[in-house]
Amino acid sequence: MARPRSSSAHQKVLRAALELFGERGIDGTSMDAVAQASGVSKATIYHHWADKEALLMEAMLLVHGLDRESKEVDTEDLCRDLTTVLTRRNPDEFETERERLTPTLIAYSALHPKFGKVWRDGFIQPPRRSLTRILRRGMESGQLPADLDLELALAILLGPIMYVHMFRRESRPDFDYIGSTVAEAFCRGFAVEQAKLSKLPKTRRITVSGRLR
Amino acid sequence: MARPRSSSAHQKVLRAALELFGERGIDGTSMDAVAQASGVSKATIYHHWADKEALLMEAMLLVHGLDRESKEVDTEDLCRDLTTVLTRRNPDEFETERERLTPTLIAYSALHPKFGKVWRDGFIQPPRRSLTRILRRGMESGQLPADLDLELALAILLGPIMYVHMFRRESRPDFDYIGSTVAEAFCRGFAVEQAKLSKLPKTRRITVSGRLR
């Protein structure tokens, strides 16, 4: 028909929104500020997005990567598979923005359950599912204890990475290094062969799913 | 002089603020809402605190426990010491409030560096220091590799607990269980005796401070 929407304006707004959301928080960023920073008029912004939340949602999708191919890995080598998933980088170009946005999204998700569900389903669950599949295979093949506490295992694998994301941002840590180290430490700590070699007295053995025995 | 300030009003405001900050976030909580919820007039609130940030600060101190005895532990048993620190509960009565407030504080700290510094110095650093001391002893005594990457070790120890706090709040996890399991897994993964028994091929040995060799 007639004039199509300017995708350049669309992109400029998204970039500016990302920048500002990360810098000042979501509540701390007014639509006027987005308009000014992007150079796109507020009226136009409201033609492209219904409201601030819609803009936030698309910005989040952009920064987290829209594709999210969650290719599965299965190389028989438990530790290698875990490492692969834990060191998998997101399609990056928005790494900085994502890093800065993450704390804000955590808080926002805690306060807005609806948004939180979308965020978690889209970006927290996928790696959890990949890891879960690998762990289950390990349990079935006997490499891991059959009564492994999955929830705890996921926390042990993903927690350190999140921790570093959260508190060591300025020191620009090497996430590949962390991911592989965590995976290997996990395997050492939980793989059945290792457990059998443990010299820890039985009373302090880890049962992993139950408490200490 | 004359009439002293009502400590009851003071407490009521703090409690209400905690409740609301946790429930709606900091930016999402107006001083009017605090006044209404506490039953204390806004004028009185501003007699007790200079501004919203001062109120937030005191509320945070309250919820995190003002005392914070950071008793050191040293029982020659590395793993036991780590477990002790990781399962140390805070003086509780405000557990619920603290749990709810944490995501908000993470975001707020990321956006307000000044506040963030106080928060981290007060409540993130102490356990880190305790653990660091224990880890150093382990390195000196030879129980841990001399070139252990402290930053990474801290992430591995504290990350899983934070992860569970963050994402598994509803499932009411048992933090003592997590703390002790993480400590023991860490010891298995990194203690030198265990490492020597490792059957992993040398090329996949973990050097812990450097990358993979």
Added chain:
DNA sequence: TAGGCGATACTAAACCGTTCAGTATTGAAA
């Protein structure tokens, strides 16, 4: 009787979302 207290009104600023007149840009018909 000095000063804390509650109630309420107030200010100045910021916010979101809407509206509108005027201008620029487009695809398609002529």
Added chain:
DNA sequence: TTTCAATACTGAACGGTTTAGTATCGCCTA
């Protein structure tokens, strides 16, 4: 190639709401 209708964009203004913080009252108590 020209024309034209349809739509997007700008810039500015505006309404209604909310905010942090101040000010002004009497009332009440240590």
